[in-house]
Amino acid sequence: MAFEPAPFDVVEASRRVWLQHWAPEAASGMAVYTAILRSYQLLNDQVQQVMARHDLTFARYEVLAWLATDPESALTLSWISKTLRIPPATVTNIIDRLEDDKLVRRVPHPSDARTTLAEITARGRKVATDATEDLNSTVYEGIGLSEAERNKLIDLLAQLRTSGNEFDVERSEEVLEDVTSRGASKPRRKGRSEVA
Amino acid sequence: MAFEPAPFDVVEASRRVWLQHWAPEAASGMAVYTAILRSYQLLNDQVQQVMARHDLTFARYEVLAWLATDPESALTLSWISKTLRIPPATVTNIIDRLEDDKLVRRVPHPSDARTTLAEITARGRKVATDATEDLNSTVYEGIGLSEAERNKLIDLLAQLRTSGNEFDVERSEEVLEDVTSRGASKPRRKGRSEVA
């Protein structure tokens, strides 16, 4: 289960191969994708080790963490599917597992009989908190860049995501205000659970 | 199969949640991971669509592409496993599938009876070339950043990977020279297939 370093920098190797063997004009794009892929593998491996300690997968944790910080402690399955970009069938499976472990409960939606709410249990909240603290100290705080470099990286990736339409650029700001105001005393215009 | 944008920027939303609800000191690290994850999802989706057109998965393509540019047209399974960081059992499975499709052939190693070489076939080379051209034009050339920004991004991710020991930093340079000289007339000190 230990993470073994590759014998050399595969991103740089690929870049050189692309420059001399394939298409030079695609080399930087290829290197971006490969660098993102391998950075993802690196971090994902660490994340998974943390998740294993809490009997979770990252997908299950993600759902749990969003539920834990939701003011209603409940979200619709379709909201989860769209926001975390998890196919509906996979959401069903994830909620099934979380329910098996008593971390979440299915609740019918009060006004729309088609939709189901996932509601976090006290036990689920505890697991979410524990796993988050573990993640924070084990992985997130140890990512090896300065604060300025991290912000630059986050910014460049935001540009990449924006240009690739990874999220609804038009409406994002508006929804973000709503998310940010959670827990504050002022009433929110529209419940998060209703966004879907 | 169409890629649906998330309703808002989940990276930025998570960052705000971390700042106000969890641990502020872990917020930038969390945002880095989430940004990498979602950038990966964005690009991976595009890559997979290309792969599907060529009856490949990305893992199978990656193996094929390395074989296609190897001077011997052959690599040991263990080299593939270590370099592309694919577990041995998965390499076996990948080579099985590639062999089913006649894109690759298993060949015994000339001097070590334990090791097996995967050798690319003419058909495999054609598929690798077609898929690469498709990938280049469909995904890699269309990544939305300037050349300077791409290089900055590649550089930051290289720092991240270096600090996380994603590859053997000590020996990487030496091996890279070897990789780069492939196809050149001068004899290489040591065959790539022998690196393992």
Added chain:
DNA sequence: GACGATTGCTACGAGACCGAAGTAATCTTG
């Protein structure tokens, strides 16, 4: 207010992925 379109979720099945254990060949060390 009825009917077609849409939305929300689930059941099913196939495939990718990979940990662990097993087999076989090679290396190491005395």
Added chain:
DNA sequence: CAAGATTACTTCGGTCTCGTAGCAATCGTC
């Protein structure tokens, strides 16, 4: 040169994932 350790690969079994199809509720439109 004979164990014992190591290396290379495969087999097996389990989990996660997700495309497709189906069902049920709701919405939109005339």
